Amino acid sequence: MILTVTLNAALDITYRVPRLHPHTTHRVTEVAERPGGKGLNVARVLAALGHRTVATGFAGGGTGEALRALLAQETAVTDALVPVGGATRRTVAVVDAGTGDTTQLNEPGPTVSPTEWAAFLGTYRELLGEARAVALCGSLPPGVPVDVYARLTRAAHAAGVPVLLDTSGEPLRRGLAARPDLAKPNADELAALTGSTEPLRAARDARRRGAHAVAASLGADGMLAVTADGAWQATPPRRFAGNPTGAGDSAVAGLLSGLVEELPWPDRLCRAVALSAATVRAPAAGEFDATTYQELLPHVVVTDRPAVA
Amino acid sequence: MILTVTLNAALDITYRVPRLHPHTTHRVTEVAERPGGKGLNVARVLAALGHRTVATGFAGGGTGEALRALLAQETAVTDALVPVGGATRRTVAVVDAGTGDTTQLNEPGPTVSPTEWAAFLGTYRELLGEARAVALCGSLPPGVPVDVYARLTRAAHAAGVPVLLDTSGEPLRRGLAARPDLAKPNADELAALTGSTEPLRAARDARRRGAHAVAASLGADGMLAVTADGAWQATPPRRFAGNPTGAGDSAVAGLLSGLVEELPWPDRLCRAVALSAATVRAPAAGEFDATTYQELLPHVVVTDRPAVA
Numbered sequence: 001m002i003l004t005v006t007l008n009a010a011l012d013i014t015y016r017v018p019r020l021h022p023h024t025t026h027r028v029t030e031v032a033e034r035p036g037g038k039g040l041n042v043a044r045v046l047a048a049l050g051h052r053t054v055a056t057g058f059a060g061g062g063t064g065e066a067l068r069a070l071l072a073q074e075t076a077v078t079d080a081l082v083p084v085g086g087a088t089r090r091t092v093a094v095v096d097a098g099t100g101d102t103t104q105l106n107e108p109g110p111t112v113s114p115t116e117w118a119a120f121l122g123t124y125r126e127l128l129g130e131a132r133a134v135a136l137c138g139s140l141p142p143g144v145p146v147d148v149y150a151r152l153t154r155a156a157h158a159a160g161v162p163v164l165l166d167t168s169g170e171p172l173r174r175g176l177a178a179r180p181d182l183a184k185p186n187a188d189e190l191a192a193l194t195g196s197t198e199p200l201r202a203a204r205d206a207r208r209r210g211a212h213a214v215a216a217s218l219g220a221d222g223m224l225a226v227t228a229d230g231a232w233q234a235t236p237p238r239r240f241a242g243n244p245t246g247a248g249d250s251a252v253a254g255l256l257s258g259l260v261e262e263l264p265w266p267d268r269l270c271r272a273v274a275l276s277a278a279t280v281r282a283p284a285a286g287e288f289d290a291t292t293y294q295e296l297l298p299h300v301v302v303t304d305r306p307a308v309a
Numbered sequence: 310m311i312l313t314v315t316l317n318a319a320l321d322i323t324y325r326v327p328r329l330h331p332h333t334t335h336r337v338t339e340v341a342e343r344p345g346g347k348g349l350n351v352a353r354v355l356a357a358l359g360h361r362t363v364a365t366g367f368a369g370g371g372t373g374e375a376l377r378a379l380l381a382q383e384t385a386v387t388d389a390l391v392p393v394g395g396a397t398r399r400t401v402a403v404v405d406a407g408t409g410d411t412t413q414l415n416e417p418g419p420t421v422s423p424t425e426w427a428a429f430l431g432t433y434r435e436l437l438g439e440a441r442a443v444a445l446c447g448s449l450p451p452g453v454p455v456d457v458y459a460r461l462t463r464a465a466h467a468a469g470v471p472v473l474l475d476t477s478g479e480p481l482r483r484g485l486a487a488r489p490d491l492a493k494p495n496a497d498e499l500a501a502l503t504g505s506t507e508p509l510r511a512a513r514d515a516r517r518r519g520a521h522a523v524a525a526s527l528g529a530d531g532m533l534a535v536t537a538d539g540a541w542q543a544t545p546p547r548r549f550a551g552n553p554t555g556a557g558d559s560a561v562a563g564l565l566s567g568l569v570e571e572l573p574w575p576d577r578l579c580r581a582v583a584l585s586a587a588t589v590r591a592p593a594a595g596e597f598d599a600t601t602y603q604e605l606l607p608h609v610v611v612t613d614r615p616a617v618a
C-alpha cells in the first residue's frame with residue numbers, strides 16, 4: 001500500500017455567496033464539506049487511481065469525527081488517523097459567485113501533546129512495515145517539532161520506504177536535510193527556499209540541499225523535474241480555466257503512483273500534469289475529472305532540460 | 310421558568326485575522342465557538358440574570374452536538390432542543406484585527422421535515438405548561454412554515470403564556486397577526502415592516518398591525534416602547550464603543566425578565582438598555598459585562614413619548 005501522512009488534517013468547508021462584501025453580513029447559499037489537508041487529498045486521488053492507500057496523521061473533536069465520517073463515506077482510503085484531544089481544524093473557502101474568486105480562512109489546528117506525538121510515531125512505524133512509498137504532506141499543527149519531516153524521512157528510510165515530501169517554509173528546509181527521495185514544491189515554495197525565481201536554477205539548488213529528486217509544480221507551465229537521471233519539463237497541451245485547489249495534491253498522487261509503478265520519469269510527469277489539469281477542470285474543488293485525465297494524458301508534452309548548469 | 314425558542318440555532322464561530330484581504334488566503338490567529346441563534350443568546354442572559362430558563366428549538370449533526378456541549382458547559386440554561394436529522398448551521402464572524410470590522414457568513418440551516426416539526430410542536434406545548442413567558446426568536450430554517458410564529462403565539466396564548474416576538478421580514482409580518490404581547494424589532498426591521506424610518510411613527514404602526522406592545526431597539530439611541538399604557542424612550546447615558554453582536558438579544562432578555570417580574574414599563578426599558586450597552590462593552594461577542602450593567606442601570610434616562618399621534 002501507499003501511505004500518506006497529514007499531521008494537520010482539516011475539515012474543508014466551502015461557502016458560496018452571491019457576492020463577498022467585507023464588513024457586511026452574508027447569507028451563504030451553498031455549503032459543502034470534504035476531508036481536507038494535503039495528505040488526505042493525495043490519498044483520495046491515489047485510491048481513485050486504484051492504489052491501496054492508507055492515511056495517517058491526527059484527527060480529533062467533532063470536526064475530526066465529521067472528517068472521518070466523510071472519508072469513510074466518500075473514499076476507498078483506509079483511515080489510520082491517530083486520535084488527538086484537540087479538534088481538527090476547519091478551513092473555510094468563501095467563493096464569490098459573482099467573480100468566482102475564493103477567500104480562504106485556515107484555522108491553525110489542534111495542539112498536539114508529546115504523548116499524542118509518541119502515539120503517532122508508533123502507528124507510523126507500524127504502517128511503514130507494509131508501505132511501498134510514503135508521502136509527507138502539508139503544514140504542521142502547533143506542538144509538533146519543526147524538524148518532524150526529517151525524523152519521519154529517516155524512519156521511512158530505515159524501513160526501506162521511499163519518501164515524497166510536500167511542504168513549505170522551515171519544515172521543508174529541515175526535511176530536505178534528511179534526503180527525501182523526492183520533494184514537490186510549487187514555484188512560490190521553491191523561490192522561498194532558494195531565493196531564485198528561475199525554476200530550473202531553483203530546482204537544481206533544492207536538489208543540492210538534500211532531495212534526491214525535485215519535481216516543481218509550475219501551474220499552467222506544468223511540472224519540472226530535476227533528478228539524478230536527467231531533467232524534464234512536462235507541459236499540458238493548453239491552459240485550463242477552473243479551480244486550482246488540490247491541483248498540486250493530484251500532482252503528488254501522480255508522482256507517487258508513478259514511483260510505485262516504477263514508471264520512467266517522463267511518464268510520471270505526464271501523469272502528474274494530466275491529473276493536475278483534470279483537477280482544475282473538475283466541478284468540485286479537489287476532485288479530478290477522470291475523463292479529462294484520460295483524454296489529456298497522451299497530449300502532455302515532455303521536453304528534456306539540462307539537469308546541471 | 311422562561312422559555313426561549315430558537316428554530317434556527319447556530320454554532321457561532323469567530324475568527325480573528327490580522328487583516329482581511331478578499332480573494333487571498335488567511336491564517337486564522339484565534340478561533341472561538343459559542344452556542345448561537347437569538348433565542349439561545351436571550352436564554353443565556355436570562356440565566357445570568359438568575360431566571361430559570363429553558364431553551365427549545367432544533368439541533369442536529371456534529372455542529373448540533375458541539376452547540377449542546379457548549380450550552381451545558383458554559384450556561385445554566387436547560388437544554389430542551391429537539392433533535393433534527395440535518396446539521397445545525399454555523400455562523401462565521403471574521404474579525405479584522407486591523408480595523409475591528411466584522412465580516413459575517415451565515416449558513417442557511419438544516420431542512421426540517423414535517424415529522425421533526427410535529428415533534429417540536431409536542432415538546433413546545435409540553436414546555437408551555439411550566440412557562441411564565443416565551444420568547445420566539447430569529448430566522449427560520451428551511452422546511453418550517455413561514456407563519457410558524459403566528460402558530461406558536463396562538464399555542465402560547467391558549468396556555469395563558471405571554472409571548473415576545475423577535476424576528477424580521479415575512480415571519481414577523483405573519484407573527485404579528487396572532488397578536489403577540491410584545492414585538493422587539495430593531496430600526497431596520499421596523500422600517501422594512503412599516504415603510505417608515507421615523508421610529509415613533511413606525512412603532513405605532515407596528516402596534517396597529519397586531520402586537521399589544523412594540524419595543525424597538527435603536528442602537529445608540531436606546532429603546533422606544535409603544536404600549537397600551539403609554540410610550541417611553543430609554544437612552545443610555547453615553548455612547549459605547551465595542552461589538553454590537555448580541556446587544557439586541559440582551560435587550561430581549563431585559564424586557565422578558567421585566568415582564569415576568571411585573572416591572573413598570575420604564576424599568577423594563579432601563580434594564581433592556583443597560584444590558585444592551587453592557588453587551589456592546591463586553592470583551593466577547595454576545596456576553597454582557599455584569600459590572601457595566603450594574604453601573605449603568607441607574608443612569609439610563611427615560612422620557613415619555615406620545616403613544617398616539
